[in-house]
Amino acid sequence: MFNSKYQDDSSKSPGFLFIKAYNKWYSEIQRTLHTIGLTHPQLVILTVIAYFQNQGEHPTQKMVSDHSSIDVMTTSQILRLLEKKQYIQRVQHPTDTRAKIIVLLDTGQEKVNQGIPLIENIDALYFGKLKNDLPVFMDFLYKLTL
Numbered sequence: 001m002f003n004s005k006y007q008d009d010s011s012k013s014p015g016f017l018f019i020k021a022y023n024k025w026y027s028e029i030q031r032t033l034h035t036i037g038l039t040h041p042q043l044v045i046l047t048v049i050a051y052f053q054n055q056g057e058h059p060t061q062k063m064v065s066d067h068s069s070i071d072v073m074t075t076s077q078i079l080r081l082l083e084k085k086q087y088i089q090r091v092q093h094p095t096d097t098r099a100k101i102i103v104l105l106d107t108g109q110e111k112v113n114q115g116i117p118l119i120e121n122i123d124a125l126y127f128g129k130l131k132n133d134l135p136v137f138m139d140f141l142y143k144l145t146l
Contacts, residue, residue, distance in 0.1 A: 025126050032122060036114045043115040044068050045078050046087060049104045050112045058093060058101040087111055 006013040029040050038046075048068045052059035065075040079102065082088045087108030093099040104112070130137050 025122070028122050028126065029119060032118050033115060036111065036118070038111060038115055041068075041070060041074070041078055042082060043111070043119070044070065045075065046082065046104065046108050046112050047116065049088060049102050050109060053104055060093065060099050060101055064102060082108065 001007065004013075006016070010016050026040065033040055033043055045064055045068055048064050049059050052063060052067070057063075061075055061079060062072065064070075064079070065072045068075065070078070079088065079090070083090060085107075087105055089103045089105055090100040091103055093101045127134055127137070
C-alpha cells in the first residue's frame with residue numbers, strides 16, 4: 001500500500017491524468033518533428049524568435065526564455081545548437097551594448113514553416129476530440145498558467 005488518496009483509482013488523480021494526456025500528445029509531437037530534424041523545444045524556440053521578429057522586436061535570450069517558459073540555461077543550450085545548425089545568429093543589440101539579439105536565419109525560418117503546420121495538425125487531431133468543449137478546455141489551460 002502507498003500513501004495516496006488515489007490508491008484505489010489512479011484515474012481520479014488530476015495530475016496523473018494530465019501527465020498521461022500530455023505524454024500522449026508530446027510523443028506524437030516528438031515523433032513527427034523528428035522527421036524534420038527538430039525537437040519540440042527547438043521548434044518552440046525558433047517559433048518564439050519568429051514571433052518576436054514578426055512583431056518588429058529584437059528578441060534576446062531572456063525574452064525567448066520568458067515567452068517560451070523554458071529556463072534560461074536550457075534556452076542557452078538550445079540556442080547554441082540552433083546557431084551551430086545555422087538556423088539562428090546572435091548579433092549585437094542595436095540599442096543595448098550589453099545584449100545580443102537573436103536573428104532567425106532563412107534556414108531557421110524554413111524549419112518554422114515546416115514545423116508549425118505539423119504541430120497544428122497534431123493539435124487539431126488531438127484536441128479536436130474535445131469538439132465544443134475546446135473553448136472551455138482552453139480557458140482552463142489558461143487559468144492553470146496564471
